[in-house]
Amino acid sequence: MELAVIGYSNSEGTFGGKATGKNPTDRGKLGTKRNTLVDRRGMPLSSIVAAANRHDMKSAFPTIDNIVIDRPKRIEQNICMDKGYDFPEIEYGVRRRGYIDHIRRKGEEVKKKVYKAKRWVVERTASWHNRFRKLLVRFEKKDENYEALVQFANCLIVYRAIHW
Numbered sequence: 001m002e003l004a005v006i007g008y009s010n011s012e013g014t015f016g017g018k019a020t021g022k023n024p025t026d027r028g029k030l031g032t033k034r035n036t037l038v039d040r041r042g043m044p045l046s047s048i049v050a051a052a053n054r055h056d057m058k059s060a061f062p063t064i065d066n067i068v069i070d071r072p073k074r075i076e077q078n079i080c081m082d083k084g085y086d087f088p089e090i091e092y093g094v095r096r097r098g099y100i101d102h103i104r105r106k107g108e109e110v111k112k113k114v115y116k117a118k119r120w121v122v123e124r125t126a127s128w129h130n131r132f133r134k135l136l137v138r139f140e141k142k143d144e145n146y147e148a149l150v151q152f153a154n155c156l157i158v159y160r161a162i163h164w
Contacts, residue, residue, distance in 0.1 A: 020051050020138070032138050034129060034150055035059045037067065040118070042125045043161060044154040045069065049147045056084040061093055071098075078102055082119070128157050 020030045031052030037045045046066040050059045060081070071077060079099040081090070086106050094101045130136050132153045140146040 032146065033059070034126075034135075035063045036122065036125060036129070037063050038122055038125045040121065041161070042121045042128075043158050044125055047147075047150050047154055049143060049150060057087050057090060060085055060090055064094070064097060064099075076100060080118075083108075125157070129153055132156075 020032050033050045033052050033054065034047055035050060035056070036047045039045055045068060046063050048059060048063050048066055064079075077099050078101075079094055080102045081094075081104070083104045083106050085103055091101055091103060094103075129150070132149070134149050135146075135153055138146055140149070
């Protein structure tokens with residue numbers, strides 16, 4: 001069984017570009033959001049860059065559709081998402097793509113579930129991204145350059161997991 005989780009991490013953007021927007025949590029400064037899809041070990045499978053003020057719902061399907069490896073067809077695949085993705089169109093789209101969804105509902109109390117989500121896996125991957133100083137504060141004016149750095153960081157994370 002494969003577990004995939006979507007998470008995000010904000011980084012400041014000082015110069016701008018199309019994928020920067022006013023960060024609602026940081027006094028309206030420009031910022032960039034990295035939406036990342038990881039497997040159960042925290043290995044990044046997909047990443048996209050968006051403006052910090054863009055809602056997670058809008059970035060969900062581009063992140064899911066941007067997976068770099070082929071998914072196995074015969075194995076059940078689960079996807080865990082937080083409350084930011086609790087919308088009927090997200091649930092429908094995820095099921096249409098062949099995943100079993102585990103989306104936390106708004107107003108839902110924490111209870112014991114059959115399938116336990118592990119949010120820390122995504123947070124750890126976001127921390128690995130932030131160790132790359134070039135990603136922590138965005139100085140690139142072009143979105144393509146910043147996205148290339150994110151993809152390169154993903155490659156290094158997978159390489160280190162395999163060889164260390």
